[in-house]
Amino acid sequence: MGSRIKELATSDTGFVFDPVSGSTFTVNATGLCVLRALKDGLSREQIARQLSERFDVRAGDPARDVGDFMALLAQHGLTASEGNVP
Amino acid sequence: MSPMSARPLTIAVTGLNATDNPAPGVGVIRSLRAAGGHDRLVGLAYDALDPGAYARDIVGDVFMIPYPSQGIEAFLSRLEYVHRRLELDVIIPTLDAELPSFIALEPRLRAMGISMCLPTREQLELRSKVNLASLRERAGIRVPRSAMISDPDDLYRIHERVPYPFYVKGTFYGASLATTFEEALAAYYHTVATWGVPVLVQEYVAGEELDLVGVGDGAGDLVGAVPMKKMLLTEKGKGWAGITVRDSDLVDVGRAFVRATKWRGPFEIEAMRDAKGQYHVIEINPRFPAWVYLSVAAGMNLPRKTVELALGRRVDPIPDYEVGTMFVRISIDQVARIGDFQSIVTTGEIVRGGEAP
Numbered sequence: 001m002g003s004r005i006k007e008l009a010t011s012d013t014g015f016v017f018d019p020v021s022g023s024t025f026t027v028n029a030t031g032l033c034v035l036r037a038l039k040d041g042l043s044r045e046q047i048a049r050q051l052s053e054r055f056d057v058r059a060g061d062p063a064r065d066v067g068d069f070m071a072l073l074a075q076h077g078l079t080a081s082e083g084n085v086p
Numbered sequence: 087m088s089p090m091s092a093r094p095l096t097i098a099v100t101g102l103n104a105t106d107n108p109a110p111g112v113g114v115i116r117s118l119r120a121a122g123g124h125d126r127l128v129g130l131a132y133d134a135l136d137p138g139a140y141a142r143d144i145v146g147d148v149f150m151i152p153y154p155s156q157g158i159e160a161f162l163s164r165l166e167y168v169h170r171r172l173e174l175d176v177i178i179p180t181l182d183a184e185l186p187s188f189i190a191l192e193p194r195l196r197a198m199g200i201s202m203c204l205p206t207r208e209q210l211e212l213r214s215k216v217n218l219a220s221l222r223e224r225a226g227i228r229v230p231r232s233a234m235i236s237d238p239d240d241l242y243r244i245h246e247r248v249p250y251p252f253y254v255k256g257t258f259y260g261a262s263l264a265t266t267f268e269e270a271l272a273a274y275y276h277t278v279a280t281w282g283v284p285v286l287v288q289e290y291v292a293g294e295e296l297d298l299v300g301v302g303d304g305a306g307d308l309v310g311a312v313p314m315k316k317m318l319l320t321e322k323g324k325g326w327a328g329i330t331v332r333d334s335d336l337v338d339v340g341r342a343f344v345r346a347t348k349w350r351g352p353f354e355i356e357a358m359r360d361a362k363g364q365y366h367v368i369e370i371n372p373r374f375p376a377w378v379y380l381s382v383a384a385g386m387n388l389p390r391k392t393v394e395l396a397l398g399r400r401v402d403p404i405p406d407y408e409v410g411t412m413f414v415r416i417s418i419d420q421v422a423r424i425g426d427f428q429s430i431v432t433t434g435e436i437v438r439g440g441e442a443p
């Protein structure tokens with residue numbers, strides 16, 4: 001099916017609608033930030049940088065969190081695989 | 087606009103049952119009412135307690151009709167009576183089991199001035215569960231492996247043609263999943279007891295179910311189609327909530343079906359989308375589904391288009407629909423009047439004067 005990230009409808013409240021499958025999801029503020037960055041075609045590193053700038057990331061590894069989130073998207077069939085995203 | 091199109095029509099619709107396994111009639115009438123105008127909308131009911139008969143805000147007049155199994159002449163005689171009373175322009179049948187009778191009566195009804203938009207008998211047979219597999223070659227549509235059986239002994243070797251697990255289905259309704267021979271045998275007898283023989287054995291396809299409501303113009307073109315994903319199911323597997331989705335692949339399945347069969351009228355395709363995103367058509371119903379009003383809410387009034395087709399008017403395809411339109415059914419106690427019940431029990435009709443209040 002390929003990546004459907006760009007087709008997702010997202011709202012500021014974190015409600016996400018996949019118009020192809022009819023599925024709905026909710027994501028928190030950081031998830032929404034990642035999702036919108038993916039729709040904009042940003043790379044994992046760019047997204048991690050954006051997370052560090054916008055959120056209070058004192059501990060942890062934003063790049064790894066982005067990777068985990070992308071794996072979750074793949075699990076839900078929204079990307080063919082994690083490697084699909086640059 | 088021609089003088090004919092300006093005249094309000096009298097349109098009768100069957101299938102007013104609206105329980106947890108609802109018939110499409112109430113949804114069709116609601117769709118026609120949503121089209122506006124001053125058409126007189128008449129419900130044709132098979133049971134005095136069909137809930138749609140008491141939906142005063144939706145259904146105007148109601149007439150009881152006999153089941154087609156009571157004989158086609160009795161059926162026609164009752165339709166003639168309703169026609170004498172209200173001068174019907176169009177009938178939209180909505181139930182699988184009554185379609186052969188309406189198709190058989192079409193020339194006689196047409197001679198009376200009543201139009202319908204129905205498939206031919208041959209088209210009806212083409213999409214039947216018995217012949218669904220033939221659509222694989224004819225329309226290039228994927229369908230699960232299946233076999234028709236009329237003898238329980240056939241189940242001993244059925245796995246050579248259709249692997250377990252599979253569904254055991256009645257000719258018109260009913261489906262039970264069988265994973266073992268014992269389950270298959272029990273499902274066979276249950277299905278025969280309810281729906282008679284033959285019984286369809288159909289391969290189980292893993293995936294998610296999506297449905298498509300559409301209308302064919304009878305010349306091989308699709309007037310419009312709306313795909314829907316079920317969000318909530320009843321215990322009987324009927325959709326209780328659903329949402330329109332963007333799915334050109336499923337619409338293409340509908341288009342291929344209409345092109346291959348030159349389908350005339352409404353249809354519903356039930357299909358399974360497998361992990362690869364490929365569709366497997368498990369059933370094609372020759373009528374609107376109960377959730378047809380969702381198509382209206384999404385911008386395609388397919389029942390209204392069906393009326394236009396029935397009248398032989400030119401119908402342009404509807405290009406698009408709104409993705410993300412939802413329906414959520416509600417179970418609500420309608421308040422009915424004893425006068426309505428008395429009227430339908432004693433005279434077989436409720437005449438409220440045409441337009442719903």
